[in-house]
Each structure stands twice: as structure tokens, then as C-alpha cells.
Amino acid sequence: MNTHAKFEIYAVVAPGLELALRDEALELGFRKAKAAPGGVRFRGTWTDVRRANLELRGAAKILARIGSFRVTHLAQLDKLSREFDWARTLRADVPVRVEVTCKRSKIYHAGAATERIERAIAEEFGAPIDKDAQVVVKARIEEDTCTLSVDTSGELLHKRGHKVAVGKAPMRENMAALFLRQCAFDGSEPVLDPMCGSGTFVIEAAEIAKGLQPGRSRGFAFEQLTTFDLDAFNALKTEPQATDQTLKFYGSDRNAGAVEMSAANAARAGIGDVTMFRQCGASEIERPDGPPGLVIVNPPYGGRIGDKKALFALYGSLGRTLSDRFKGWRVGIVTNEASLANSTGLRFKPTKPPVSHGGIKITLYQTDPIE
Structure with missing residues (x-):
């Protein structure tokens, strides 16, 4: 596996704060970060994914794009999902759940699409499907293209791991x-x-x-992926200045x-x-x-x-x-x-x-x- 290959990384943020998150990403050295609706996108490696989770204060989630293909009907989605190289990212011993959104596509039934992808992962790859799994595969079917991403964060990133008590209407x-x-x-x-x-x-x-670092005290979903490197992750952690x-x-x-x-x-x-x-x-x-x-x-x-x-x-x-x-x-x-x-x-x-x-x-x- 090429750990230095670059792919698209998408940092999710509340709509209206995209430009502020883009500025933070650029300041942290995520080059060519661009604001997009509901987030910020940039290209990087798995090291960048880990660093984004650990260091980006403004992001709610970090998604890593793991592949895409053209698809126009459910039988084709089933076939291509079974042929997809899940082992490059997922572990067969770690439960997974799938979330699908459909927009302007011939496949319009998100529930049926979810079922096909889940079955492909379970039957061809062998990973258990669990509705409470921390590792989430997100499929966006838009204009007949299925884009697959994995949620590398797990729990939303505003959960820093320090705040046990919260007030009545907390600011994230x-x-x-x-x-x-x-x-x-x-x-x-x-x-x-x-x-x-x-x-x-x-x-x-x-x-x-x-x-x-905002993520210094918590765990992340990327720790459950085949791409995880504990030593490389620990090397990203810094001491307070x-x-x-x-x-x-x-x-x-x-x-x-x-x-x-x-x-x-x-x-x-x-x-x-x-x-x-x-x-x-x-x-x-x-x-x-x-x-x-x-x-x-x-x-x-x-x-x-x-x-x-x-x-x-x-x-x-x-x-x-x-x-x-x-x-x-x-x-x-x-x-x-x-x-x-x-x-x-x-x-x-x-x-x-x-x-x-x-x-x-x-x-x-x-x-x-x-x-």
C-alpha cells in the first residue's frame, strides 16, 4: 500500500463557517485548502488525515475519499461494491456501518443503496455490519457517480475529551x-x-x-483502519508551548x-x-x-x-x-x-x-x- 499517495480530504463544518475553517486549514499547512458548501477540501495523505483530526479546531468531522465510480442502477451498484478494494482501507475484524445520500441520480432510494453496499462489504470482504459501528462508510450518489468516503473521526470532533459537564444550551x-x-x-x-x-x-x-492540540485527549475512528500507524500518529503529538x-x-x-x-x-x-x-x-x-x-x-x-x-x-x-x-x-x-x-x-x-x-x-x- 502506498502510504504517500494523495487523495481528497474533506473537513466538515457548520454552514456559514467554511471560510473561517479554510483559513485555519491554510494556517496549519494544509495546502490549497478550498471552501466548499458545508466544509473545506484539500488533498493529502493518511498522515494529513491524522493531523487534521488532531489539530483542526474548527472541523466537525474529517472524511477521506477512498474511491468513486459511475453507477446508474442498483444491480450495477451491487456489482461494483463487491469488486471494490475495501481491504485497502477497512479491517475485516472491525464493524462498519454505511450511510448513503442520493441526489440527482437514477438511483434515488438511499435505503436500497445502503443495503447493497452493506451486503457487499459483509459478503465479499467479511466485515460485520453494525448500526452502532464507529467506522462509517459514506456513499454520496450524485449525478450517477458514487463517491465513497470513510469517516475518520468517529465521534464529532467538538468532543475534545475534557468536558464531562455541559450546560443547558452549550456552544460546540x-x-x-x-x-x-x-x-x-x-x-x-x-x-x-x-x-x-x-x-x-x-x-x-x-x-x-x-x-x-484539540484532539490530544480522545480517540478517532482512523485508529480502526488498515492505514493506521501508531508510531506515525504519536509523532504528530506536540508538547504545549x-x-x-x-x-x-x-x-x-x-x-x-x-x-x-x-x-x-x-x-x-x-x-x-x-x-x-x-x-x-x-x-x-x-x-x-x-x-x-x-x-x-x-x-x-x-x-x-x-x-x-x-x-x-x-x-x-x-x-x-x-x-x-x-x-x-x-x-x-x-x-x-x-x-x-x-x-x-x-x-x-x-x-x-x-x-x-x-x-x-x-x-x-x-x-x-x-x-
Whole structure:
């Protein structure tokens, strides 16, 4: 097997964040990464697949393309699936599941197509089919071409392996990382989240500052493939970089349970020494000593928690507190309604496209440094 052969790698991301993920991929050295609907594509080797899972903060999944063929009817799909060289990627002793999508093709019944591919894998290759398998073969049948990919991540990549406790409506870690990126955060300034919930923004910011790889504490589906090389994977893991020990990351929440949860999550992530959490309402936050930085917050919004009308006062109070106490700091607010954001009284820059989060369209509203 040629381990240096290049193939297409596709990093999945929430629609609306493709350009931010592309910028991260390019920054990490994934050359010629291009934004595509719902993700970013680039060419690379299995080493790049492993590195993308380990290092890309913004991705939800990493898919590796393992082959494609023209197909116009189910009998042909059955035949070509039986002839496909599954052994090049899959292991016969590891359970597999198959997911099929059909679009603008003569084969339009995804369930029937799934059945054919599953049977081919089980009967010709010998791998067990299991609806709960971590290794997933994804077949996209579009315009009569079947493209086969394997999901190399397994569990979604926002599950970093540190957060045991989560709040009522958590921001996913990969989305938080890309919102921090859109706010031009690079790890060199303090960050404060006055409604921190389970601490996602604060923890992601501290990890970025320390140069910690997001996937360092978890397993991946690619470890169950024939292409896996444990020594090569371990060689990709890096040590945290030396950082300015005076740089701190702050979270607060009016809920004592959220503060306790955030501190425990930060300790598990290994960044307890640079994070500080306290219990207080959003209007009681104080500007930390030291240089200005970024306030980033994902407040409650109408479609998510509580009644929107009751939230205008909360946003207004937050805006006044930031205007009064956080001169020189930039602000990023993630919400689903322009009217809620505007009720802060802050002056926002033009917004980027909305992002789909749990069925709700959310937008990042950013300010220049508060004067």
C-alpha cells in the first residue's frame, strides 16, 4: 500500500463557517485548502488525515475519499461494491456501518443503496455490519457517480475529551474556536465570557494560547483502519508551548453550578492555571487588570432558552456594563436576532453570514475596541 499517495480530504463544518475553517486549514499547512458548501477540501495523505483530526479546531468531522465510480442502477451498484478494494482501507475484524445520500441520480432510494453496499462489504470482504459501528462508510450518489468516503473521526470532533459537564444550551467547541478566529483572537490577549455556561469559549481560548492540540485527549475512528500507524500518529503529538504566565482567561456566570462545572472542565483540559471562573451576574463583571482583550459571549436567545421579550433588559444591561467598564476591549456577541444584539447599544461592524446551530441561525456581532 502506498502510504504517500494523495487523495481528497474533506473537513466538515457548520454552514456559514467554511471560510473561517479554510483559513485555519491554510494556517496549519494544509495546502490549497478550498471552501466548499458545508466544509473545506484539500488533498493529502493518511498522515494529513491524522493531523487534521488532531489539530483542526474548527472541523466537525474529517472524511477521506477512498474511491468513486459511475453507477446508474442498483444491480450495477451491487456489482461494483463487491469488486471494490475495501481491504485497502477497512479491517475485516472491525464493524462498519454505511450511510448513503442520493441526489440527482437514477438511483434515488438511499435505503436500497445502503443495503447493497452493506451486503457487499459483509459478503465479499467479511466485515460485520453494525448500526452502532464507529467506522462509517459514506456513499454520496450524485449525478450517477458514487463517491465513497470513510469517516475518520468517529465521534464529532467538538468532543475534545475534557468536558464531562455541559450546560443547558452549550456552544460546540469547534464553533467557539471559529468564532474566536473571526474575532481575530490569536492567543496573545485575555478573553472574558460573562455568561460562560460550561466554559467553552474560555477553555478554547486558553488552549489556543497554550498551543494545545484539540484532539490530544480522545480517540478517532482512523485508529480502526488498515492505514493506521501508531508510531506515525504519536509523532504528530506536540508538547504545549511556553506562554506568558500573566495571560489569563476569565469566565463568569450567575449560576454557581455553571461556574463549578467550567472550573472542573478547565482542570481536565489542563488549563486550570490560566483560567479563572467566578459567580456573578453579567452586570457585575469587572474589567481584569492588565491589557485589553476580547469579551465574547453566547447569551440566551429567544429560540433557545427563555422568552425573547424578557431578554432585551439582559442584553441592555450587558451592553451598558461593557461600555462603562471595558474601554479598549473588543466584543463578540453570538445571537439569533439583530434586535437583541442592537439592544446592547454597542456599535457593531458588518456581520458575516449566519451559522446554523441546532436548527437556529446564529450570527456573530463584533465591535471595534470600545472607546
